[in-house]
Amino acid sequence: MTKAKSAPKHRLHTAELANEIEFLMARARAVGTAHANEVLAGLDLKARSYAVLSLAVGGAKPTQRELAEFLSLDASQIVALVDVLQDRGLVAREPDPNDRRSNVIVSTDAGRELYSRASVLVAQAEARSLSALSDEERNQLRILLSRVAL
Amino acid sequence: MTKAKSAPKHRLHTAELANEIEFLMARARAVGTAHANEVLAGLDLKARSYAVLSLAVGGAKPTQRELAEFLSLDASQIVALVDVLQDRGLVAREPDPNDRRSNVIVSTDAGRELYSRASVLVAQAEARSLSALSDEERNQLRILLSRVAL
DNA sequence: GTCAATAGTTTATTTTATCAACTAATTGCG
DNA sequence: CGCAATTAGTTGATAAAATAAACTATTGAC
Numbered sequence: 475m476t477k478a479k480s481a482p483k484h485r486l487h488t489a490e491l492a493n494e495i496e497f498l499m500a501r502a503r504a505v506g507t508a509h510a511n512e513v514l515a516g517l518d519l520k521a522r523s524y525a526v527l528s529l530a531v532g533g534a535k536p537t538q539r540e541l542a543e544f545l546s547l548d549a550s551q552i553v554a555l556v557d558v559l560q561d562r563g564l565v566a567r568e569p570d571p572n573d574r575r576s577n578v579i580v581s582t583d584a585g586r587e588l589y590s591r592a593s594v595l596v597a598q599a600e601a602r603s604l605s606a607l608s609d610e611e612r613n614q615l616r617i618l619l620s621r622v623a624l
Numbered sequence: 625m626t627k628a629k630s631a632p633k634h635r636l637h638t639a640e641l642a643n644e645i646e647f648l649m650a651r652a653r654a655v656g657t658a659h660a661n662e663v664l665a666g667l668d669l670k671a672r673s674y675a676v677l678s679l680a681v682g683g684a685k686p687t688q689r690e691l692a693e694f695l696s697l698d699a700s701q702i703v704a705l706v707d708v709l710q711d712r713g714l715v716a717r718e719p720d721p722n723d724r725r726s727n728v729i730v731s732t733d734a735g736r737e738l739y740s741r742a743s744v745l746v747a748q749a750e751a752r753s754l755s756a757l758s759d760e761e762r763n764q765l766r767i768l769l770s771r772v773a774l
Numbered sequence: 775g776t777c778a779a780t781a782g783t784t785t786a787t788t789t790t791a792t793c794a795a796c797t798a799a800t801t802g803c804g
Numbered sequence: 805c806g807c808a809a810t811t812a813g814t815t816g817a818t819a820a821a822a823t824a825a826a827c828t829a830t831t832g833a834c
Contacts, residue, residue, distance in 0.1 A: 482774045486686055486694045490743075491678045495750055495762070496656045496671060498769035503649045504696035505773075510646055521646060522790095528641045536636055539812055544636045546654035548792065553814060575799045575812040593640075600645055606771045612645070615772075618765045619648035621756045623655075624632040672821095689781055698822065703783060725781040725830045 480606065502603070509599035517592050518562075522547075524592055526555045530565040530581040531589045537576040564588060630756065652753070659749035667742050668712075674742055676705045680715040680731040681739045687726040714738055 491497050510521045519527065525545055529536050538556065542549045556579060559565040564585035570576035581589065604612050641647050660671045669677070675695055679686050688706060692699045706729060709715045714735035720726035731739065754762050 484694050487774045489679055489682045498773045499649050499653045501696050501773035502769055506646045529639055532639045544634055546651055615768045619652055623648045623651035624637045
């Protein structure tokens with residue numbers, strides 16, 4: 475008979491704070507982002523730029539404002555992110571047919587190619603971050619977070 | 625018969641990215657921190673300083689290094705956080721009896737008093753952030769995140 | 775006792791976040 | 805229609821936070 479629980483890594487794990495979801499998410503996200511940035515570094519991407527690239531590749535043709543809202547970023551940060559992806563030839567700004575004020579962000583072939591490599595790395599990083607959970611638990615977590623976040 | 629699902633707020637909610645836990649946590653945390661900082665502003669605290677205060681009040685007498693690790697922050701940021709809490713008379717640095725290199729962070733009466741007010745506000749903010757979930761689902765989420773984060 | 779490692783601190787640098795101002799375009803509405 | 809208010813994107817300024825090096829005082833291993 476073996477112990478099922480894996481030992482918490484920290485003496486403070488019983489603190490009241492450890493019951494606050496806000497705090498738990500901060501910690502979980504810290505390791506998650508670290509893992510993601512680690513694997514993405516080889517492709518000169520970060521979690522940030524990967525997210526933008528992903529949405530461009532998705533083909534939904536988001537405007538920059540939509541990207542800003544969806545990624546919880548300020549519009550001015552999207553400008554910078556799109557600028558560098560565009561300079562690298564990974565995405566392009568296209569005029570929005572419905573509104574001449576907006577740009578619609580689309581991916582290039584190079585962008586899709588890079589994304590296809592990046593996404594498998596990100597999936598690996600995520601798997602590593604969630605290694606404490608079973609597949610079913612990972613899905614539960616995904617679903618609960620979606621309800622909170624989307 | 626009514627629809628159970630609440631409508632996602634964004635046209636991009638079906639993007640691949642929305643399946644990535646990393647992304648979902650970033651979004652969830654964005655609203656969570658916003659709510660928390662909002663209610664804490666009246667007490668001149670932020671999520672950050674509240675976390676430090678909470679761990680001080682808990683009485684575990686954490687060293688600054690332990691705070692840094694537990695909060696996923698750099699040691700130098702702890703210095704700044706403790707500095708202002710100490711200047712406000714909410715916590716104090718005490719010599720660690722076991723290691724003269726370390727300080728142990730304890731709370732003052734004023735710190736405990738402020739924390740008791742802050743913690744109810746934070747609980748309300750959390751409830752607001754998680755309003756999409758039932759009580760049981762909130763606990764499930766807490767447990768899953770603990771397994772990932774702790 | 776010497777030496778490598780650690781806790782805390784300071785400082786510098788870079789990255790993110792926040793916000794105001796501006797242009798061009800759109801929308802609402804009298 | 806035509807004017808007013810709003811919105812998308814951009815720029816620039818400023819504040820907050822993350823990252824990392826260097827330094828002091830300890831500690832712990834040997």
